[in-house]
Amino acid sequence: MQKFEVTILGCSSATPTSKRNPSAQLINIADRYFLVDCGEGTQMQLRRYKIKFQRIGHIFISHMHGDHYYGLMGLLSSMHLLGRSADLHLYGPPVLKEIIDMQYKHSETRLHYNLIFHPLQQDSADLIFEDEKVTVHTIILNHRIPCTGFLFREKDKPRKISREKITEFKIPYSELNNIKLGGDYVTKDGLTIPNERITGGPMPLFSYAYCSDTCYDEKVIEQVKQVDLLYHEATFMDDMEGRAKETFHSTTKQAALVAVRAKVKKLMIGHYSARYSDLQPMLEEAQSVFSNTVLALEGEKYNIEALN
Ligand SMILES: [Zn+2]
Numbered sequence: 001m002q003k004f005e006v007t008i009l010g011c012s013s014a015t016p017t018s019k020r021n022p023s024a025q026l027i028n029i030a031d032r033y034f035l036v037d038c039g040e041g042t043q044m045q046l047r048r049y050k051i052k053f054q055r056i057g058h059i060f061i062s063h064m065h066g067d068h069y070y071g072l073m074g075l076l077s078s079m080h081l082l083g084r085s086a087d088l089h090l091y092g093p094p095v096l097k098e099i100i101d102m103q104y105k106h107s108e109t110r111l112h113y114n115l116i117f118h119p120l121q122q123d124s125a126d127l128i129f130e131d132e133k134v135t136v137h138t139i140i141l142n143h144r145i146p147c148t149g150f151l152f153r154e155k156d157k158p159r160k161i162s163r164e165k166i167t168e169f170k171i172p173y174s175e176l177n178n179i180k181l182g183g184d185y186v187t188k189d190g191l192t193i194p195n196e197r198i199t200g201g202p203m204p205l206f207s208y209a210y211c212s213d214t215c216y217d218e219k220v221i222e223q224v225k226q227v228d229l230l231y232h233e234a235t236f237m238d239d240m241e242g243r244a245k246e247t248f249h250s251t252t253k254q255a256a257l258v259a260v261r262a263k264v265k266k267l268m269i270g271h272y273s274a275r276y277s278d279l280q281p282m283l284e285e286a287q288s289v290f291s292n293t294v295l296a297l298e299g300e301k302y303n304i305e306a307l308n
Pocket residue numbers: 013014023065067068213271
């Protein structure tokens with residue numbers, strides 16, 4: 001079974017609280033580790049939840065507010081001090097490179113590994129990563145400063161063959177790979193057995209959209225249509241809509257409205273203001289608009305396939 005899991009490392013907005021860390025999520029798709037945002041304390045959270053951080057190959061930073069990247073220098077440095085040699089790809093606003101270079105210049109640090117920086121365009125939704133299993137696109141958000149979300153999609157994945165089918169059609173081991181990739185099986189007698197009869201057809205491909213930070217914006221809806229899981233920030237409750245608008249953030253009901261209009265399967269809200277210690281009212285408010293809503297909670301691992 002190909003993994004597609006989202007682990008929440010931080011879900012607080014602006015400042016850490018004694019119970020919540022600022023934004024960071026680890027996304028594991030087919031054993032590729034993607035870190036999305038890296039608020040202060042992210043490396044401690046990775047340790048707390050026993051995630052091997054040297055396995056992270058790609059880090060995506062949404063924007064230059066500190067609650068989304070103040071943990072980055074610490075994490076990059078620990079990777080260096082602990083002997084990392086594998087390349088690390090970092091994606092973020094162009095100015096992020098300047099900040100990192102400046103810090104390493106003054107500490108006279110030369111990293112043991114290659115840090116490969118990919119500046120993100122702030123005005124177009126682009127394909128920024130692709131391999132044989134996964135694609136990642138940016139999502140243009142509407143925040144006080146340029147901000148991009150990230151859309152993760154599975155690509156073609158191997159089809160399933162049950163033991164019963166292998167026995168029924170007497171399929172030799174050497175043929176299994178070809179069938180998993182969609183090929184038909186031709187028996188020794190030249191009889192063709194269509195792939196669908198053996199595997200049941202292509203596997204469903206799942207998607208995950210990360211949208212933080214943003215005010216309510218119709219343009220976001222277009223970009224996250226029908227994803228399996230949408231993470232949308234909900235910094236405030238509905239009674240603070242005015243404050244949300246002023247600060248380019250969203251309310252619980254606005255996040256839920258995006259979910260309704262984009263026809264997503266499931267919504268996860270997060271990026272909670274420190275003023276809310278009890279999150280249950282936020283959940284209930286979002287669920288009053290879109291019932292299939294869950295809270296982002298630190299340490300929780302959400303399996304996208306199981307959510308469907
Ligand atoms: Zn934020």
